[in-house]
Amino acid sequence: MDLAGVISIVIGILLWVLVAVLALMAAMRSKALFREGAFEGSRDFVVLIPRVMIGVVGSGYIAAIMPPDLIATWIGPNSGFLGIFIATVVGAATPGGAVVGFAVGAAALKSGAGAPQVIAYSTAWSLYTIQRLLNWEIHMMAPRFVWLRAAVSFPLPILAGLGALLIGKP
Amino acid sequence: MAERRRRVRTFEWSTAIIATISVAASVAVYMRDGADKVIAILTKDLELLVGMLPKMAAGCLIAAFVTRLLPREVVARVVGAESGLLGLLVAMTMGAVLPGGPLTIYPLAGAFLVLGADVGTAVAFITAWNLLGYNRALIWELPFFGPEFVGWRILIALPLPIIGGLLARAAARLIARRGGGDQWT
Numbered sequence: 001m002d003l004a005g006v007i008s009i010v011i012g013i014l015l016w017v018l019v020a021v022l023a024l025m026a027a028m029r030s031k032a033l034f035r036e037g038a039f040e041g042s043r044d045f046v047v048l049i050p051r052v053m054i055g056v057v058g059s060g061y062i063a064a065i066m067p068p069d070l071i072a073t074w075i076g077p078n079s080g081f082l083g084i085f086i087a088t089v090v091g092a093a094t095p096g097g098a099v100v101g102f103a104v105g106a107a108a109l110k111s112g113a114g115a116p117q118v119i120a121y122s123t124a125w126s127l128y129t130i131q132r133l134l135n136w137e138i139h140m141m142a143p144r145f146v147w148l149r150a151a152v153s154f155p156l157p158i159l160a161g162l163g164a165l166l167i168g169k170p
Numbered sequence: 171m172a173e174r175r176r177r178v179r180t181f182e183w184s185t186a187i188i189a190t191i192s193v194a195a196s197v198a199v200y201m202r203d204g205a206d207k208v209i210a211i212l213t214k215d216l217e218l219l220v221g222m223l224p225k226m227a228a229g230c231l232i233a234a235f236v237t238r239l240l241p242r243e244v245v246a247r248v249v250g251a252e253s254g255l256l257g258l259l260v261a262m263t264m265g266a267v268l269p270g271g272p273l274t275i276y277p278l279a280g281a282f283l284v285l286g287a288d289v290g291t292a293v294a295f296i297t298a299w300n301l302l303g304y305n306r307a308l309i310w311e312l313p314f315f316g317p318e319f320v321g322w323r324i325l326i327a328l329p330l331p332i333i334g335g336l337l338a339r340a341a342a343r344l345i346a347r348r349g350g351g352d353q354w355t
Contacts, residue, residue, distance in 0.1 A: 041234035058192025
């Protein structure tokens with residue numbers, strides 16, 4: 001088995017150890033707390049399955065039809081700063097939701113995009129996808145603060161992409 | 171309850187988009203490469219999904235228990251009371267370890283602001299939750315990119331919440347000096 005597979009299994013075990021510790025802590029406080037936590041966690045998991053399934057299966061098909069030449073030219077490993085900038089703008093324009101940006105980013109990586117560009121893309125999508133700003137954030141905080149946050153966050157994905165470019169990883 | 175309803179609606183909206191694009195992409199694959207290729211991709215991705223499920227289940231349970239064991243008021247008070255670079259670091263750590271979706275994180279950040287946290291602290295908190303949150307990275311990002319890619323990405327993102335927080339403070343000072351007011355709640 002390769003290193004990634006081993007790490008994946010170790011993380012899985014650690015996660016379940018953490019679940020056991022937290023469940024024990026909850027159970028020690030009260031039985032109701034334990035039951036509520038177990039119920040809500042299980043319910044969230046069941047609700048998530050179809051979303052994740054669509055994201056995972058969809059990304060496979062999207063990767064298969066993405067034009068590799070175009071991706072390599074625009075955001076390929078040799079696209080440099082301009083590629084990072086393009087990836088940042090495209091990330092902001094990608095719809096929100098839990099997996100869309102990760103699915104598209106992973107698909108682009110498979111089709112020949114550069115790692116720094118994909119990091120800029122997924123960072124921009126995580127920080128300020130326009131749809132999430134307008135749909136959620138603006139209703140929960142002062143609009144003035146939301147715009148300030150989006151404005152000061154704009155350079156962050158570019159910094160992340162440049163950082164990846166500088167250290168030559170991943 | 172209002173939160174729950176809104177969450178469901180948003181989920182359907184964005185999932186519908188990705189589902190539509192996925193179906194269109196699979197039809198394009200079918201027309202170009204035939205049914206065998208469509209089935210091959212489906213099989214491979216379903217295997218990937220099955221591998222993700224145990225981690226997803228663990229992530230959901232951790233989030234549910236931590237939310238119950240960690241009182242929100244205490245969290246809000248600690249970040250709200252802090253300031254300076256230490257405040258940014260505290261906010262960043264909170265954002266990285268606090269589970270929950272945008273529907274719990276954004277209201278909490280709004281509460282920090284009302285409780286007297288400065289804009290820098292709130293920005294650092296939201297940035298850290300988005301980029302360093304273990305819950306999000308483990309459940310969503312890891313299955314798509316693998317541990318090495320995600321590890322490097324998180325390492326590179328480590329300074330970003332602090333930079334964002336400092337930029338927000340500088341911007342807020344500039345706006346206040348130009349008479350734009352310092353009301354952010």
